[in-house]
Amino acid sequence: MLFNSIDFAIFLPIVFVAYWFLTNKSLRSQNLLIVAASYLFYGWWDWTFLLLILLSTVVDFTIGLKLKKEKSPLYRRVYLWTSIAVNLGLLGVFKYYNFFIDNFIQAFTLIGVEFSVSSLDLILPVGISFYSFQTLSYTIDVYNKKLNPTTDFVSFAAFVSFFPQLVAGPIERATNLIPQFLSNRKFSYPEASSGMRQILWGLFKKVVIADNCALFANQIFDNPELYDGSTLFLGALFFTFQIYCDFSGYSDIAIGTARLFGFNLMKNFAFPYFSRDIAEFWRRWHISLSTWFRDYVYIPLGGSQGSKSKKIRNIFIIFLVSGFWHGASWNFILWGALNAFLFLPLLLMKQNRNNIEVVALNRVLPNYREFFQILVTFSLVVIAWIFFRAKDLNDTFLIINNIFSSSFFTIPSILTPKIKMIYTLGLICFLIIVEWIHRDKEFGLEIRHYSKPIRWIVYTAVLLLIITFGYFGESEFIYFQF
Numbered sequence: 001m002l003f004n005s006i007d008f009a010i011f012l013p014i015v016f017v018a019y020w021f022l023t024n025k026s027l028r029s030q031n032l033l034i035v036a037a038s039y040l041f042y043g044w045w046d047w048t049f050l051l052l053i054l055l056s057t058v059v060d061f062t063i064g065l066k067l068k069k070e071k072s073p074l075y076r077r078v079y080l081w082t083s084i085a086v087n088l089g090l091l092g093v094f095k096y097y098n099f100f101i102d103n104f105i106q107a108f109t110l111i112g113v114e115f116s117v118s119s120l121d122l123i124l125p126v127g128i129s130f131y132s133f134q135t136l137s138y139t140i141d142v143y144n145k146k147l148n149p150t151t152d153f154v155s156f157a158a159f160v161s162f163f164p165q166l167v168a169g170p171i172e173r174a175t176n177l178i179p180q181f182l183s184n185r186k187f188s189y190p191e192a193s194s195g196m197r198q199i200l201w202g203l204f205k206k207v208v209i210a211d212n213c214a215l216f217a218n219q220i221f222d223n224p225e226l227y228d229g230s231t232l233f234l235g236a237l238f239f240t241f242q243i244y245c246d247f248s249g250y251s252d253i254a255i256g257t258a259r260l261f262g263f264n265l266m267k268n269f270a271f272p273y274f275s276r277d278i279a280e281f282w283r284r285w286h287i288s289l290s291t292w293f294r295d296y297v298y299i300p301l302g303g304s305q306g307s308k309s310k311k312i313r314n315i316f317i318i319f320l321v322s323g324f325w326h327g328a329s330w331n332f333i334l335w336g337a338l339n340a341f342l343f344l345p346l347l348l349m350k351q352n353r354n355n356i357e358v359v360a361l362n363r364v365l366p367n368y369r370e371f372f373q374i375l376v377t378f379s380l381v382v383i384a385w386i387f388f389r390a391k392d393l394n395d396t397f398l399i400i401n402n403i404f405s406s407s408f409f410t411i412p413s414i415l416t417p418k419i420k421m422i423y424t425l426g427l428i429c430f431l432i433i434v435e436w437i438h439r440d441k442e443f444g445l446e447i448r449h450y451s452k453p454i455r456w457i458v459y460t461a462v463l464l465l466i467i468t469f470g471y472f473g474e475s476e477f478i479y480f481q482f
Helices: 006-022 027-043 047-069 074-111 130-144 151-160 173-180 190-221 229-258 276-284 287-301 308-327 332-350 370-391 393-403 418-437 450-471
Strands: none
Touching: 006 027, 006 229, 027 047, 027 151, 047 074, 047 130, 047 287, 074 130, 130 151, 130 173, 130 287, 151 370, 190 229, 190 287, 190 418, 190 450, 229 308, 229 418, 276 287, 276 332, 276 370, 287 308, 287 450, 308 332, 308 418, 332 393, 418 450
């Protein structure tokens, strides 16, 4: 079920009413309702893959209890690695099996050895990369004694399958979300109204910005050989805003929806395109995944401690794994490697934490130095997204070569439909202005500090933009494929 669908527009109010008016007297009933609603939400796509969620839930719930009782370090490690093997095993089969088989065959073909290993005709279950990491956070934290395992299976099942963030995050930590399922919740009008504002802004970013940008990004990336460098860069710009508004729009809707039910999910985006260096960008982009890799991979490897060679190794491991998490493709691996190269100089010069505070805090505009830093960082991010979006490596290097050629200095081609291209660029400018003004807030439409008349004027304007310029073809979110 898609957030930008009629189905969800019907589903959400029904669940909301049942949750606060029919099951509000019993915490267990509320959690059971969330589990049922979440399974319905996911099963709307394909019921058969609910078995994978159920398997992950049962395995990690059981292992959590075993880890609590077991005193032997050896057996505790066995339980932990069982959880890792089950979750990453399922992820590996569905997401990476064919990639490894194909590359295995190609590698041996190059040396004259023929293999006939068959690939599997598998459909990638939506959200498997997200809920697998979410349940792993539970068993790892229980193993490290940062969290006591829950004995309430319903609450744990609700944690694993919570429908607002089930298929594309944020990837929640068990230490944050499970206690919320174990605590009584009361309806809060301020929180609910804040949630509705965030949902509204998320819908604007998805159906107005992302889906309109997709039209032009697809034109260019589907046939890159037809365009000169300036037009290819324009296509990369369109994709840059498409992926940001598509993914952060999903996160806004997820966080806002969770708030309607009394839950607080972690912030997943913090206006990353206003970053002054790549390190700041990665602190602000897909925060739940970046911090997951930091806490469960990077720090256990030694983090930024130790020799220079270990620091370099750890940075490349974390970025390559992050790239591979996004998909079984060499493009994603190279995208991760490129970001590692961009990040590494900041780490080695100990400048990776220079820009912690919000840029130009308490000022209307950035100074010249900040503006230049933002522009350079944004340009590097745009180039990096080409590796992410291009169909294959041949297209990637074709686009890069043309951008870094004399044709970059030509006037970009006008894409069709012309009127839509013009107003899409105008809507992107509107997005940038709104998010710049509120860059120190939780999300772009967090305007509760304004007077009531101004707030309603803004809400009405955003709603009219959605109605007038939004795409309502129920397009999927980009990160569903990951």
